[in-house]
Amino acid sequence: MPSLSSSVPGPQTLAALVESAIAARSLRLGRAAHALVLRSLAPAVPVFLANHLVNMYAKLDHPTTAAALLSHHPAPSVVAWTALVAGCAQNGRFPDALRHFSRMLRAGVPPNDFTFPCAFKACAALRCAATGRQVHAAAVKAGLVADVFVGCSALDMYCKTGLKSDARKIFDEMPEKNIVAWNAVMTNAVLDAQPDEVVGAFVELRRLSDSYPNSITLCAFLNACAGARDSYFYAGAQLHGFIFRSGFESDVTIGNALIDFYGKCHQPHTARKVFDAILTRNDVSWCSMIVAYVQNGVEEEAFGVYSEARREGWYPTDFMVSSVLCTCAGLTGLDLGRSMHAVAIRSCIDTNVFVGSALVDMYGKCGSIRDAQQTFEDLPTRNLITWNALIGGYAQQGHAMMAVAAFDEMIQGGEVAPNYVTLVCVMSACSRGGFVDEGLEVFETMKERYGIEPHLEHYACVVDLLGRAGKEERAYEFIKQMPIRPSISVWGALLGACKMHGKMELGKIAAERLFELDPEDSGNHVLLSNMFASAGRWEEATEVRKEMKDVGIKKGPGCSWITWKNQVHVFQAKDTTHPRNAEIQAALARLEREMKAAGYTPDTNYALYDLEEEEKEGEVLRHSERLALAFGLIRIPPGIPIRITKNLRVCGDCHSALKFISRIVGREIIVRDNNRFHHFEDNRCSCGDYW
The missing domain is CATH 1.25.40.10 (Tetratricopeptide repeat domain)
Structure with a gap:
């Protein structure tokens, strides 16, 4: 029989167990491995195994336990200290990473070429240029600044902390410029919205360097061109040719960047060609294609891409659902938006702040401010986009008082600061509600109070x-x-x-x-x-x-449309082509008699000026929104609001008529024109006749 001692795992086996806990991101497994180490080898735990344990707790985001282990280490080496600093940096604990880096220096342990990049990363994330300079000085003293990885980390730190001249000096003095250094220059220029620098760096890379562009390089170039849009469209298109010639067209990451580029440059059909050519798509590919269509106002195609993704078995992610909700907002498709809300709930992503913000925006733009309010209140966390969506929804509905109240609540909460979009929404609400003094106060104090230039x-x-x-x-x-x-x-x-x-x-x-x-x-x-x-x-x-x-300027025809049972019915003024035209005309004639009996008189100033008075009355009575309304009264059951969208501003006579009709038929009528929503109910409109 084997002896009991032969069943005790050795240090190498225990080290492998600790590493498996890191790979599985399992603290429970890690603690079990730690207990086995203590039971098997305590008190003489080998130094390398102690380093493994420090690394494990640091990587699994338990820096306090890792630091405690390090403090009991008889002679902590650079490996153990680096593990602790790296773990903090990887888990976003940047102040802790710099604090432990400082402790390491005070303990007399010289950092190595793995430690310095972690410290530079923490400085960059904290935008702490002064500390970054100190870390750089320490790297110079250690003789490691010439190391390509240390140099690239220092370069990235200087770029992200806004010290461009220092960054350029570091780059120029690097003895070896690998592709990582070039990518650092280009990606940071993209973040700074400097497309000229990106293109210049790429040209310099191709002319002067032995390094060859990789997917990060090409994506940075495309992102820069996409950000500059029309100004750099031809540069991006030329790079597309380089990508094809260089064999990168099969790289899904680059394909996704091309879709984004063509979408932002108003070339959705070219973006679709790139999408169709990607052999192995990922969820980013589908989302990028949806967004490309949304950005160019072709929401129907965007929703078609989403439907195609679902048919191919892709699960709805937070980004995909929020992108599709933008299509619903663009189409003012409330029923479609509610369906996507149900998808978000089933996918357990309805409380995600990005999906929630998109839901608030969708309901606001589709004219259901109550649903927007409820969604907003149900969100566990809210960001600036969420607040802007709510305030913007109030503005579109003409609820100036509610918009101002929401803005005040946002400011008093202190969790998020307004941006220029917030103030546009508030001022727009004040404009539509007649709150002149309040709107002017926001404008006159925006720079002093919020630091926002008009x-x-x-x-x-x-x-x-x-x-x-x-x-x-x-x-x-x-x-x-x-x-x-x-x-x-x-x-x-x-x-x-x-x-x-x-x-x-x-x-x-x-x-x-x-x-x-x-x-x-x-x-x-x-x-x-x-x-x-x-x-x-x-x-x-x-x-x-x-x-x-x-x-040669032609006026586009005015039209209104109404959706019923997934079918869109479009009407133009004096339209008689609808299959149910006879019923529509009869309904309009009946409404005309009842309105006149209630005191309505057509305002013929809104009709064509070269007609006789009697003809003018006929014109205003056959405007497209009235035809759509008559159809809605025929087809939509009582109790359900009638929702109409019009591509032009509602004329004054139709506005007056719709108020009369809302009382006569006892229905809520919601009209979305090219400027705002009008909620008609009981001979009143939400705009207060101020539009």
Whole structure:
């Protein structure tokens, strides 16, 4: 029989057990291996095995236990100290990593070429340039700065802490520049939004270096071109040719980067070709293709890609679901969005902050602010995007008071700070709700309170805020005093306000500026023409229409659509092509009689100005949103809100009519035009007639 001592595992076997615990990321297995070490070898645990134990606890994110073991080590070596520093750095405990690095130096143990990269990584993550310089000095004294890995880590640290001149000096002085060093330069330039530096470094790499680009190099180049979009489209397309010639086209990571590049450069069809050519796709491939379609406004194709992924057996991830929710928001497809919410719940990712934020955004953009509120309240954690989605949803619905209240709650909570998007949402809500003083206060204090410089969007919000409140002259003076050149949105806000309040001469000035900035936009010409027509200035209105015809500008047709049982029904003004047209016309005639009995009078200023009065009444009564509404009343059962989307702004007469109809039929009617949502119920609209 074998002796009892022969069954005791040896140090090498125990070391293998400790390493297996690290590989399995199992603290329970690691503690069991530690107990076996103590039972088998204590008190004479070999030094190398003690180092293994320190490494295990550090890697499994138990630095306190690792440090305690190290303190009982009779003579801790550089291996044990490096294991502790590396474990802290790998698990994101960067202050602890630097603290243990400092203890190591005080203990008189010189760091090695594995220790210094971990310390540089901690300095970079903490954006601590002063400490990084000290670590660099220690590397110089140790004679290790010439080591390629130490040098690359120092280079990366200087880049991430904003010391570009030091980073360039390190790079220039490196005796050996391997591909890791070149990649560090390029990836950090991408993070700093410096595409020129990325392209220049790549050209320099190809001309002067023996190193050959790898997947990281090529992805960095493509990311830089994607960030710069049109400016670097041809550079990215040329790199695509290099990728094909160099045999990298089968690399899924590079394929995904190409999809992202073409998507951001408004080439979704080319992105699809790249996607179809990838032989072995991963979940990033599918998500990238979905996002490429979403970014280019082709949401139907985006949802088609998601459906294709599900058919091929891919499980919905948080990024995939949040991307698809963006398609639902773009399509204002509430039923589709609710289906995706159910998918998120079944996949146990509905409380993920990214999915939750996308859900809040989707419900807000689909006109269901109650669902947006409930989703927001149910989230265990919220980030800036979540708050922006909620405030933006309130703004689109015209709930100015609720938007301001949510903004105040966000500020008082102190967990997240607002960015420029937050302030655009708040100011937009104030504009749509008539909260002039509150909106101006946000604008006037944004730099002092939040450290945010005003963007063009903020200036446009101020013009809209003043213009809607009937202060067009003040808005014009504000534009003239802007420190930056007014944009299309700024002049467009002024023109819309002038149309609303009948300020003809000022409206002409705004329109002329818009014609200079965007001569092809038919909407500005139509708005100016209608402004003249509503004031009875027919000759000027006709002249604007004639100018449109002379330069070949065509007005796109207005249309409205309504979804029922997964089918979209589209209507244009005076449309008679729908299969149920007879029922629709009968329903409209009945509604017309009941509205007139309730006191409704058509406002013919919103009809074409070259028609007789009786014909004008017929025009406004057959606008596309009314046809869609009649269909909804015929097909959608009582109790279910009728949701209509229109590609143009709802005219004043239809707005008035829809309020009457909501009381007559006792239904909630929700209309999403190209500017905002209108919730009609019991002869009232959520906008308070201020839109």
